[in-house]
Amino acid sequence: MDRTTTVPATTAATDPTAAPALMRAISQDAAGGPEVLTLVETPRPSPGPGEILVRVHAAGVNPADWKTRARGVFAVGATPPFTLGFDVAGVVEEAGAGVTLFRVGDAVYGMPRFPHPAGAYAEYVTAPARHFAPRPRGLTHIQAGALPLAALTAWQALVDTADVRPGQRVLVHAAAGGVGHLAVQIAKARGAYVIGTAGVAKHGLLRSLGVDEVIDYRTEDFVETLRDAAVDVVVDPLGGPSPARSLRTLRPGGTLVSLLPPDDAFPAREAEAAGVRAVFMLVEPDHAGLREITSLVEDGRLRVIADEVFPLEEAARAHRLGETGRTTGKIVLSVVGTASSS
Numbered sequence: 498m499d500r501t502t503t504v505p506a507t508t509a510a511t512d513p514t515a516a517p518a519l520m521r522a523i524s525q526d527a528a529g530g531p532e533v534l535t536l537v538e539t540p541r542p543s544p545g546p547g548e549i550l551v552r553v554h555a556a557g558v559n560p561a562d563w564k565t566r567a568r569g570v571f572a573v574g575a576t577p578p579f580t581l582g583f584d585v586a587g588v589v590e591e592a593g594a595g596v597t598l599f600r601v602g603d604a605v606y607g608m609p610r611f612p613h614p615a616g617a618y619a620e621y622v623t624a625p626a627r628h629f630a631p632r633p634r635g636l637t638h639i640q641a642g643a644l645p646l647a648a649l650t651a652w653q654a655l656v657d658t659a660d661v662r663p664g665q666r667v668l669v670h671a672a673a674g675g676v677g678h679l680a681v682q683i684a685k686a687r688g689a690y691v692i693g694t695a696g697v698a699k700h701g702l703l704r705s706l707g708v709d710e711v712i713d714y715r716t717e718d719f720v721e722t723l724r725d726a727a728v729d730v731v732v733d734p735l736g737g738p739s740p741a742r743s744l745r746t747l748r749p750g751g752t753l754v755s756l757l758p759p760d761d762a763f764p765a766r767e768a769e770a771a772g773v774r775a776v777f778m779l780v781e782p783d784h785a786g787l788r789e790i791t792s793l794v795e796d797g798r799l800r801v802i803a804d805e806v807f808p809l810e811e812a813a814r815a816h817r818l819g820e821t822g823r824t825t826g827k828i829v830l831s832v833v834g835t836a837s838s839s
């Protein structure tokens with residue numbers, strides 16, 4: 498059974514001499530399965546200079562979260578106890594000294610501090626103001642909470658790293674996943690011809706997102722299918738044997754962007770021999786990138802799929818679902834209100 502304790506919601510403190518206000522958060526004091534996620538009351542943070550305090554309405558759930566939960570360490574920094582979560586959508590509650598980007602009451606979204614702990618599975622988060630951007634017009638908090646980490650990953654892989662150009666051929670693996678469903682749309686928005694791999698049940702969705710060619714990875718060998726495709730860019734969120742196999746679809750001079758840290762199977766030497774670039778990319782907080790993503794959303798060229806929404810206290814259920822590796826789009830925790838609202 499999950500070690501979750503139901504605790505009452507807190508209200509924001511207004512008296513600076515009062516004891517620190519408490520907030521609800523999901524914490525873990527050991528590495529392990531989803532059952533280590535516990536609902537606790539903890540002091541609400543205060544923004545330092547250059548930081549904002551955000552009342553969190555929604556927090557995206559990412560593979561980085563359940564990997565961190567299971568290993569007990571963040572990529573950089575804290576060991577348990579800690580609060581998971583990197584994706585934040587919410588409203589600015591306080592602005593620290595020197596903040597000019599936002600005012601109290603602004604709706605914002607962002608992926609603050611990554612890969613350092615951000616603590617988004619909580620009612621409040623403090624982080625540098627520049628790690629956020631205004632929430633795209635027309636999006637709910639839930640939709641905005643689904644975007645930052647996955648969309649920034651897709652943007653930084655396709656645009657900053659691979660410099661995708663109109664007419665280029667882009668292969669996106671796991672194209673219906675959190676990163677993938679955004680990557681295919683960003684590649685389309687850059688004018689690329691987009692090929693996506695996914696199980697056949699998700700091909701209709703991928704077509705509706707503009708994917709030009711879909712490959713059922715369960716019944717088709719993408720290397721065979723794309724033997725003469727001369728792909729320009731591959732985005733690979735799969736790792737293992739996939740980067741080495743994907744390399745065989747690239748034209749000389751093409752780029753493979755792997756989203757998993759290189760292991761023994763990473764084809765560094767093969768890439769050099771084939772005259773292609775093969776790199777591992779780690780997403781970074783990125784105010785300018787978020788603004789580009791906002792533009793795409795507001796122009797109707799980027800649609801985020803928040804497929805499953807759980808209340809904060811059901812973070813363990815959200816992790817169990819995510820760890821199946823079979824989800825479509827994103828999983829989001831609703832921190833304010835019910836799972837279906839805002």
Ligand SMILES: NC(=O)c1ccc[n+]([C@@H]2O[C@H](COP(=O)([O-])OP(=O)(O)OC[C@H]3O[C@@H](n4cnc5c(N)ncnc54)[C@H](OP(=O)(O)O)[C@@H]3O)[C@@H](O)[C@H]2O)c1
Nearest residue numbers: 560650671673674675676695696734756778779780823824
């Ligand atoms: N380096 C970075 O900065 C960075 C940033 C973000 C994410 N990542 C990493 O990238 C990976 C993907 O993240 P995500 O959020 O997109 O994950 P996700 O949403 O959990 O991915 C789920 C999707 O993967 C698909 N899938 C699974 N195996 C597949 C295969 N062999 N071929 C094609 N599709 C397959 C599933 O489709 P089916 O149901 O059809 O199988 C499902 O739609 C994670 O390992 C994550 O840690 C790295």
